[in-house]
Amino acid sequence: GEDVEQSLFLSVREGDSSVINCTYTDSSSTYLYWYKQEPGAGLQLLTYIFSNMDMKQDQRLTVLLNKKDKHLSLRIADTQTGDSAIYFCAEEVRGFGNEKLTFGTGTRLTIIP
Amino acid sequence: DAMVIQNPRYQVTQFGKPVTLSCSQTLNHNVMYWYQQKSSQAPKLLFHYYDKDFNNEADTPDNFQSRRPNTSFCFLDIRSPGLGDAAMYLCATSREKAGLDGYTFGSGTRLTVV
Numbered sequence: 398g399e400d401v402e403q404s405l406f407l408s409v410r411e412g413d414s415s416v417i418n419c420t421y422t423d424s425s426s427t428y429l430y431w432y433k434q435e436p437g438a439g440l441q442l443l444t445y446i447f448s449n450m451d452m453k454q455d456q457r458l459t460v461l462l463n464k465k466d467k468h469l470s471l472r473i474a475d476t477q478t479g480d481s482a483i484y485f486c487a488e489e490v491r492g493f494g495n496e497k498l499t500f501g502t503g504t505r506l507t508i509i510p
Numbered sequence: 511d512a513m514v515i516q517n518p519r520y521q522v523t524q525f526g527k528p529v530t531l532s533c534s535q536t537l538n539h540n541v542m543y544w545y546q547q548k549s550s551q552a553p554k555l556l557f558h559y560y561d562k563d564f565n566n567e568a569d570t571p572d573n574f575q576s577r578r579p580n581t582s583f584c585f586l587d588i589r590s591p592g593l594g595d596a597a598m599y600l601c602a603t604s605r606e607k608a609g610l611d612g613y614t615f616g617s618g619t620r621l622t623v624v
Contacts, residue, residue, distance in 0.1 A: 439617040
């Protein structure tokens with residue numbers, strides 16, 4: 398199956414860390430991605446992790462992957478008002494040579510001043 | 511800057527009146543995708559072109575068609591838009607596989623059907 402699930406909403410105080418969680422079902426995923434979507438805009442690639450990695454850090458962003466549990470998380474340190482957006486996790490699913498991305502439902506991150 | 515450009519940003523069409531959305535890219539990527547994103551939902555892949563090869567998703571309605579006349583341009587044609595087709599339509603490109611580069615998305619076209 399190709400289900401990718403996320404919590405719909407997350408509220409965090411400015412300056413705290415945000416942790417956005419995602420679960421996926423396809424064990425053949427090669428890459429897992431986090432995208433950010435601001436209101437009325439397209440999707441912006443934030444970071445990715447290769448499926449044989451456990452962790453990746455990129456400035457304020459930390460991605461953790463638990464392949465056994467098919468669980469992916471995105472931690473945003475020192476959350477700022479500019480981080481308000483919808484965050485989508487996505488997995489690259491291989492299908493007969495045509496890779497495609499399957500997206501989760503998105504988590505709307507709200508920053509509380 | 512190399513990018514993916516979608517026009518128009520907002521499109522209003524009448525129920526049943528054919529409409530075309532356009533996407534262009536300066537990245538020289540081989541693959542172009544069209545996603546449909548309804549309100550508060552995940553983007554859903556409609557189809558993609560790998561070079562000139564068209565790949566339709568099994569559950570994409572026949573009402574949706576696509577054309578890719580050259581590497582740079584890709585069009586989404588909706589033959590008879592219904593109210594349920596109102597959505598954000600996102601175009602994306604990738605070099606070959608998604609891989610390290612991921613997909614590059616355009617800003618989207620928001621389609622309203624009246």
